Amino acid sequence: MNDFMNTEIFNGTTIGDIISVEWLAGIAGNVLAAILILIVTLIVAGWAKRRVIGVGERHEHLDDTLFSFLGNITYYAILVFGLVFILNRFGVQTASIIAVIGAMGLAVGLALQGTLSNFAAGVMIIAFRPFKLGDFVVIGGEMGTVKDIAIFTTELATTDNVKIVMPNAEIWGAPITNYSVYPTRRLDLTFGVSYDTDLKKAEEAIRDVIGRDDRIHQEPEPLVKVANLGDSSVDFEVRVWCDSADYLTLKFDLTRAAKEAFDAGGIDIPFPTRTLVQAAE
Template sequence: MEAISTDKLIDLVQSYGLPLVWAIIVFIVGRIAARIITNIVVKMMQKSKVDETLVKFTKTVIYVALMVFVILAALGKLGIETTSFAAIIAAAGLAIGLSLQGTLGNFASGFMLILFRPFKVGDFVEAGGVSGIVEEIQIFSTKMRTGDNKEITVPNGQIVGTTITNYSAKETRRVDMVIGVSYNDDLKKVRAVLEDILSSDERILKDPAPTIGVSELADSSVNFVVRPWVKSADYWSVLFEIQEEIKIRFDAEGISIPYPQHDLHVVKDEVAA
């Protein structure tokens, strides 16, 4: 009986012990190798100055993919049929994917935003129906801060699916203003005053030169377009302050900015007695 028990024990060790030991060894070595490979890829990306968000995302994807391979290899050492196991994983992944289409869409959109970089943190953008300063670009969503200091989280799929306007992408911007004056005013004097206002402001660029011209003979006014170029950071301050300065100077120079008005002519018909 003792000899039979020993033989059975030896058989059990040979049948299950050694495969289990090999499976553990494969898992430990594979896990170490996965970390080493992942770190090598991360260092290469950081050396190439790839966006940090993309680096973190790639690190997670590579490590998870390698660990799945390691686990399947370890299960193979235990004699488990890994082909059927892989098929189960694939089927489960498909089911999860179908149930999380919106989330996966945001995930893919986040990858595209990180890869193509239509904007970066700190840019003022209009995207996904929202305008604000980009504070954080995440895999599933993007956080923005509005002008009145509200934080808005926008799904990346909503951003990628619409037009993206990046107001901070270029170093300079054009300020577009329309200034109306009376038909009775001297247009040459108006132009001279506008030119003097723009030339006196150091924030307004000389190249490209500002544009000043009559754009429309409207119902109640002669409309001038005033289009100076400024650095993007000066856009709003120039827009507000130049319009204020125009009003002050026009008042001092006797140039009027007319109210919208309509002339009504009444014709009285005389009826013969």
Template sequence: MSEETVVPEPVEPVTPMDVVDTVADATTWVTDNSDLLIGYGVNIITAILILLIGNLVAKGVGRSIGKLLTKRKLDPAVVEFLSAMVRYLLFVIFLIAALGRIGVQTASVVAVIGAAGLAVGLALQGSLSNFAAGVLIVGFRPFKSGDYVEVGGVAGSVEAIQIFQTVLKSPDNKMVVVPNAAVIGGAITNYSRHDTRRIDHVIGVSYSADLKKTKEVIHKILEADERILKEPGIQIGVVALADSSVNFVVRPWVRTEDYWNVYFDTLQAIKEGLDGEGIEIPFPQMDVHLNKPE
């Protein structure tokens, strides 16, 4: 069986005249549509300028609102949140204006943005919940910038309340970012809200110790510290008869900013004071009895 040979059709070479004709046709098209091209070019340049200028205006207005709110002594975290909201809202408005300049129907754009927003919202439910939680934090203000709080299982000083997260600084100077939904969804402990705090010590002494004398020694030590508040007073009492000690609860009140310094100092002073009076602070011990076989 014989195979048919396919002979390729000859390709006509491109002549200089063909190039000239193509260039002439392109030149003619550009000449005939020059007004249209100029209009499109002007619209595109205008749209770019609207975006650039709009971005600058949005940032400027955001900063101005931030300065205005700061002058009114609003919390810095709230100021940052509101400034960011205004900045993003203005940028979206300028973006729609730029799209309208290049011929895109703004009503269609708004509809598309709405539909896209719905789709994105369903896909990013977590982010939207963080945004909604941020609004609640700003509205109810369970804490403010600079407060020492415990939220979402972490503790630190509040540095900023942003749109989607709250930024904390831990005591060892680490930045911790907590999603706003985690902040609102759990317990919030604000250690800085009130001006005073109570220190809680548990001091164990030997069963052979004079309990009345022990109480007097501890009370005298605490009264000597000027940082301890006179009101509501110092509370000292037996809280438990433990396995190897009689436990006293010691509860002085201090200013919030003095809490940790007084906590450490009083604990050391109580130990030294009890040692000086010969009052033993026992530690767990184990007695082992060995029986010799007969």
């Protein structure tokens, strides 16, 4: 065999020399093709990522976080396809590699079921946006302001400034109460007066308090009605509308103002009482 490879065929050139040159040329061609495929793949992946992210940036109603994540997924998916083409160029059987990757992905998926459920819930939260940064919400039994929305977790800050990090799966699978969606809210208050109080006078005192506060909207019209005859008091139901940002402070201020108005008008706020009747012996 060696004698055959060393056989001179033209001006000192042997068959072995020709085979070596052809082999090296083939390797060089494959390397150049791989480099070209890699360059094209990087260009296409970068372009596709920018296009996906740009969709979120051009439309205000779409969440930038979601499209940034989708852009990264698109980028790496194209890189994987480019790698498959490069391996095929060198004669590597990629079918078996893809099968191994698939099996590994299945095993990882089974091991990370909780994490993947948080991931899926995070995508749903970012896509459908039941709340956004800065909203005041009650989710999963926790109340606070939304500070961060990530793929796996959501961060809240409670009213006393305690950080709470919640898994997204627990959020998406539970009722979500968002107090920040609508610009206005209705404030409901109940004021009790004694049974011997002039109800008209009490109602006028309440309406006077409402009328002096500019934070209260006149449309819809404030409601002041007797709603209940309790065990020891006649209860007025008060319903007013205000800006959502004013809700809490308005509640505190109206409660105090009503108490001061009742005191000034001689209107009693009764304490619960019990009458004991002793039978005669």
